[in-house]
Amino acid sequence: MRTHRPLYGLLALAALLSAAESGRAQAPATFTKDIAPILQQNCQSCHRPGQIGPMSLLTYQEARPWARSIKQQVVERNMPPWFIDRHIGIQKFKNDISLTEAQIATISRWVDAGAPEGDPKDAPKARVFDDSDRWHIGKPDVVVTLKKDLIVKAKQPDAWTDLGTEDLGLKTDRYVTAIEIKPIKGFKVIHHATSTLAEPDDEEAMATMKGTSNLEEYAVGKYGNIFPEGTGMLVKAGAKIFVNLHTHAVGEETAGNIAWGLKLLPEGTKPAHVMHSQQLGGPGTDIDIPPNQKNVRVDGYTVFTKPAVITSYQAHMHNRGQAQCVELIYPESTQSRVGNAKTETMSCVDRFKFDWHVSYEYADEVQPIIPAGTILHVISLYDNTAGNKFNPDPSNWIGPGNRTIDEMGFAWIDWYDLTDQEYTQAVANRKTLQKKAGTQTAAR
Numbered sequence: 001m002r003t004h005r006p007l008y009g010l011l012a013l014a015a016l017l018s019a020a021e022s023g024r025a026q027a028p029a030t031f032t033k034d035i036a037p038i039l040q041q042n043c044q045s046c047h048r049p050g051q052i053g054p055m056s057l058l059t060y061q062e063a064r065p066w067a068r069s070i071k072q073q074v075v076e077r078n079m080p081p082w083f084i085d086r087h088i089g090i091q092k093f094k095n096d097i098s099l100t101e102a103q104i105a106t107i108s109r110w111v112d113a114g115a116p117e118g119d120p121k122d123a124p125k126a127r128v129f130d131d132s133d134r135w136h137i138g139k140p141d142v143v144v145t146l147k148k149d150l151i152v153k154a155k156q157p158d159a160w161t162d163l164g165t166e167d168l169g170l171k172t173d174r175y176v177t178a179i180e181i182k183p184i185k186g187f188k189v190i191h192h193a194t195s196t197l198a199e200p201d202d203e204e205a206m207a208t209m210k211g212t213s214n215l216e217e218y219a220v221g222k223y224g225n226i227f228p229e230g231t232g233m234l235v236k237a238g239a240k241i242f243v244n245l246h247t248h249a250v251g252e253e254t255a256g257n258i259a260w261g262l263k264l265l266p267e268g269t270k271p272a273h274v275m276h277s278q279q280l281g282g283p284g285t286d287i288d289i290p291p292n293q294k295n296v297r298v299d300g301y302t303v304f305t306k307p308a309v310i311t312s313y314q315a316h317m318h319n320r321g322q323a324q325c326v327e328l329i330y331p332e333s334t335q336s337r338v339g340n341a342k343t344e345t346m347s348c349v350d351r352f353k354f355d356w357h358v359s360y361e362y363a364d365e366v367q368p369i370i371p372a373g374t375i376l377h378v379i380s381l382y383d384n385t386a387g388n389k390f391n392p393d394p395s396n397w398i399g400p401g402n403r404t405i406d407e408m409g410f411a412w413i414d415w416y417d418l419t420d421q422e423y424t425q426a427v428a429n430r431k432t433l434q435k436k437a438g439t440q441t442a443a444r
């Protein structure tokens, strides 16, 4: 048993030892008291009937047979799906669904004690889920869906399909201040959806059904993205939304469809800052992955020509993706002579899993504020061995390309630009905030 209280000499130590003794004698963790609240908060958004989790974890009867598997999955940090390296880079996110060490320890204790139910009187009230019939961003100004339902056969391998949506119907250029995507049909076959925005004159995007701006992503448990105050993402008149839909067969033929809800600034209004969302730090054609090898490294770079605030990060690789780190290389040297560049790791995804495309949204107070000239350095690692369960053929050489069996290696970054004056002010504000909190946060 650990205590976070300061210790005052031997007396405190004695007290601590006896607390440890009584800790051992204490009743074990029970489902109703200790486990149900964790499952409600971190698991049931996916693990309930009709959702993508392979089993429901709403009740003790449903969870009990999975106890060993639950322990294994949470101890290995495969579940909930959240793959940020916890030892380096920014650690505060708006959409963090990961468990704390204490929660993982509680689950382990519960399973090791035989997964007891406990007193039904301790059980929390069942959580109410209203995500299917509610827009969490508020009433959208525009709602579009897929042109027609996507039919997922009773039995078929996981599929990643590119599709277009209905026309957005925008007659003039507009700015999006919030966006949400959700399945409206066949929840359980829709694993996730990444959507992109294509400008009306982008012929390549129209042909490949892949836009060049990252729009918004759907994965269960995510309830829309409200852009920071004073920002908006430009959607040109005639722009199109494309989506890459990851579907999962569930044993019966199921029709799936999803809807996008967009909140817009009034016609003719511009936000103070335009949000950008782009693939950055891609290595271009420099991808050369030999067969049967892992830890194959590929680097890519993007220069920010203006000061900026980075608001989110998502690693993008394909079947052979293993891990990715994003580093910021600042233009100022740490020495007056020609010398070391000042660098800082923004984030690492230490275990990339091709079936989860999580967008990691930085908490306001840790969003990197970067000067003009900062280089975003993306380091991607690939695993082209049989040990990678998403690898369809480890004996193949892999090069760059759009297909999931070819590779990519970039970071989807959301950011907005600042003027020099705004930059100076933002850095000063951040420093004051850090001083107040008495902490040093990563990335300025």
Ligand code: HEC
Pocket (backbone or CB within 6 Å): 038, 039, 042, 043, 044, 045, 046, 047, 052, 053, 054, 066, 069, 070, 071, 073, 074, 079, 080, 081, 097, 099, 219, 220, 221, 355
């Ligand atoms: C965002 C959705 C989501 C959340 C949140 C989530 N899971 Fe899962 N879980 C899944 C999916 C989907 C699978 C199937 C495997 C995969 O796709 O990774 C899965 C698989 C599992 C498995 C393995 C089942 C098997 O077939 O062996 C366990 C155990 C599990 N989850 C437990 C949990 C627990 C416990 C939590 C919360 C602490 C949790 N999950 C949170 C979606 C989720």
